[in-house]
Structures are given as C-alpha cells and as structure tokens.
Amino acid sequence: MQHELPSASADDQRTADTDTMLSRRRFCNRMVGLIAGSTCIGAVSVQGSRAQPPGTEIVGRQEEPRVMPDSATPYFAYVGSRTTRERNARGEGLSVYRVDPKAAAWTPVQVLDDLVNPSFLSFDRQRRFLYAVHGDGSEISAFRIDPKSGELTILNRESTGGKNPVHLCVDPTSRFAVVVNHVTSSLAVLPIKENGALGRMSDLVTLTGKIGPHRVEQPFSKPHQAQYDPTDRFIAVPDKGLDRTFIFRLDAETGKLSAVEGAVAEAREGAGPRHIAFHPSNRFAYVINELDSTVMACRFDAGTGGLAPFQVLTALPDSFVGNSRAAEIAVSATGRFVYASNRGYDSIAVFAVDGLTGRLAATGWHLTGGRTPRFFAPSPVEDLLFVANEDSDDIVGFGVDPHTGSLASVGTVARTGSPVCILFNPAGEEQTAR
Numbered sequence: 001m002q003h004e005l006p007s008a009s010a011d012d013q014r015t016a017d018t019d020t021m022l023s024r025r026r027f028c029n030r031m032v033g034l035i036a037g038s039t040c041i042g043a044v045s046v047q048g049s050r051a052q053p054p055g056t057e058i059v060g061r062q063e064e065p066r067v068m069p070d071s072a073t074p075y076f077a078y079v080g081s082r083t084t085r086e087r088n089a090r091g092e093g094l095s096v097y098r099v100d101p102k103a104a105a106w107t108p109v110q111v112l113d114d115l116v117n118p119s120f121l122s123f124d125r126q127r128r129f130l131y132a133v134h135g136d137g138s139e140i141s142a143f144r145i146d147p148k149s150g151e152l153t154i155l156n157r158e159s160t161g162g163k164n165p166v167h168l169c170v171d172p173t174s175r176f177a178v179v180v181n182h183v184t185s186s187l188a189v190l191p192i193k194e195n196g197a198l199g200r201m202s203d204l205v206t207l208t209g210k211i212g213p214h215r216v217e218q219p220f221s222k223p224h225q226a227q228y229d230p231t232d233r234f235i236a237v238p239d240k241g242l243d244r245t246f247i248f249r250l251d252a253e254t255g256k257l258s259a260v261e262g263a264v265a266e267a268r269e270g271a272g273p274r275h276i277a278f279h280p281s282n283r284f285a286y287v288i289n290e291l292d293s294t295v296m297a298c299r300f301d302a303g304t305g306g307l308a309p310f311q312v313l314t315a316l317p318d319s320f321v322g323n324s325r326a327a328e329i330a331v332s333a334t335g336r337f338v339y340a341s342n343r344g345y346d347s348i349a350v351f352a353v354d355g356l357t358g359r360l361a362a363t364g365w366h367l368t369g370g371r372t373p374r375f376f377a378p379s380p381v382e383d384l385l386f387v388a389n390e391d392s393d394d395i396v397g398f399g400v401d402p403h404t405g406s407l408a409s410v411g412t413v414a415r416t417g418s419p420v421c422i423l424f425n426p427a428g429e430e431q432t433a434r
Helices: 010-019 024-033
Strands: 075-081 094-099 107-112 118-123 129-134 139-145 152-159 165-170 176-181 186-191 203-206 235-239 244-251 256-259 273-278 284-289 294-300 307-314 325-331 337-343 347-353 360-367 373-378 384-389 394-400 407-415 419-426
Touching (some): 107 152, 129 165, 186 256, 203 256, 273 325, 294 325, 307 360, 337 373, 373 419, 384 407
Parallel strands (some): 325 373
Antiparallel strands (some): 075 094, 075 419, 094 107, 129 139, 176 186, 325 337, 347 360, 384 394
C-alpha cells in the first residue's frame, strides 16, 4: 500500500502499515506473480540488467549479468552481521540462506560463526568469490562460493592497513578490491589473485580536508563507501567527516588510486555524506547524508567524473520531530525512483525522479516493521526489497510496485542477530571463468 506524504503521527502511520501487511498466502502469490526485472534497487543491483534511456550507452562493465529467468527461480542470500559486545550486537557471523520464491521464509544453509563483525560484503564481478570486511577491526576476508550449495569456504584474510573497514568494491577486472577504512581516513587497495585469495596491499591513500562542525561525529575524515559509477571509470567516496564526496580512479595495472582534481562534491556543513547511488543514465547521482537526514542530488559528468549538487531535500516526513539518521540509498533500475532508509524514524523513503532534470519529489514513507534499517537490497528478480533491521534482529520483505515505486510489506523472512548487509546470488549455476 502506498503511503502518501504523512500528516499523521509516527504511531498512527505505524498502525496503518501494520493493518496493511500482506498475509503469508499473499506473500507467496506476490513472490511468484510480480513482474521480473521491473526494478533493481541499490549499489548491489544487477548492473547488466539496467534499462538505459535512448541514446545512452554504458560501457566498461565486465561483471556477468545476473538477471533471473523467472520469479520462481531460487537463489542464495548472504547476510553479514555485527557480533561484538562493544556494538551491543547479537549476530552469529556470516549467514547463508536458500531463498525459494514460492516459500514465505528463508532456509538456513550455513553460518560462519567464527568471524568478527563481517559488516559489509561484496562479490567479485563473476560472483565466484565473496569478500567481507570486519567492522571495528583491520582485516578483510576472502571466500570461495560453491555455486550449487551456496556454501562459503575461507580462502585467506589480509590487513586493510587501517581501522574499522566499513565498505568495499571490486574493480571491473576482478583484480583489485578497494576498501574504506572509516576511522583512519583511508582507502586501501588489495590485489585479488586468480584463485580469489587476497594479496598484500598495493596502495593506501589518506583523505584530508576541513572537518565538519559536528563535535562527536566529525573529528576527522571518515569515508564510508567506495562506489563505481555505471561505466566503471570512477570511484565515488562519500566522507562523513569532511562533508564532501571525493572521486578517484584506479589504475588496473598498478593497483594505485588517484584523486580526480576538481571533482569533489561539497555537502552542507554537518550533513555527513554516507553513501551514493548513481542513476542508470549516468547523468545524475544521489548522496544520502547521515547526520542531517537529507538527500543531495548531483549532476554527474561521466567524462570528467565531476559531481555538481543541485538539490537537497529531507529524507524525513515533516510530521516526524524525533531524532533520526539516514543510512542507505538506492536508485531503481528504471531510474524512476530513489529509495532511502532512516534509522530513528525506521522507514524507507520513496522519491520520484524527474527523468529530464534528475530532481526528486518525495512520494511517501514506509515503516520497516523493525528497528534501525541500516541496509536494504533488492531481490535478484527485482520485484522485492529486503530490509535488514539491525536492532530488531530481523529481515523484512517488501513488494515493489514497478509503476509507483511504493512498497507493501510481505512480512519477516528471516530472524538473525544484528543484520547489516545482504547479497543475493542465483542458486545452482556454474560461474563463468575469469
């Protein structure tokens, strides 16, 4: 059910969302019946499946397209969780589930319970290997994926050269991983060997600049994400501590990073840029600002890597007067909608995108049915969105309306401690050679 711009209280809206939750039977019908390929949301979306505006060509992708043949095909879900007492966490580690779209719940396959805070996950471009950074630590682990069972086998672990790695991305050749060290203000590059194992660092770059005014959250540079643009030429790095988003390029021969001069996007003081999502046309990008709960729309120059902000709007309804922080942001595959998560006002905000100008207009908010939605991700068939509620220890599914972008809850699909990241991969497929 679409929730219009709210004028009621958060409690009233929570009641409305609860009253409209789909039954388990309707969950099954929605899983099978929604149109496959209509929407793919977020940085983990299937880039090869993205519909492009006429006359727009996106080149450089070398990852295998992962569009599912139909909405009845099973797939594997990989869930990273926080595990430490310092984080007040209840997670077991890295969990693997088998997802049958005809069933109402995910089936556990494997738990790697000897991992500390596997808080962000990423595949190589052919999805033969999985990489996990260990939040609050200083390491990244590599795993081999069994394509039939979905199970993971540890390959090795390497230092990230810094503290609290929070994000990573793999370059289009699958030869390097770029890791973001949040509290030591650096980006690390690690080579990936032919067998998927990680090598020792090839580069370590420290981010510097004028810090923001927040006395607690902005004491120094605090990068939070490394995200390739759709052409794989540039890497965007939002920095929560410096109120800016940097642009880098990676030399795939040497494994060295270089900053793109003049391509920095400045946010408002105290905004705290956290994550960025690119529009499939590659003409726009959208930054979620954690500290002031806003979304910043930018024009993106795919030739130079330049980001130029042109709009800022709140990620919260005007009826919410409490404390909240933004977390994740995503753009639908059609480019028609932007989604953002709020922690405090535990919800997913939906924005409509003007296809010509890239401007956003809020269309509604959908309560997540849990607490602290740090992360969300689309299903491989792109008809569902799954939300990781970190502080209520559950993953909740939502059906996505491809015409309006609105969300309809299909209930809790898995209960797991402190989930903070989700990846999906098709079940039973042999992967292509690198």
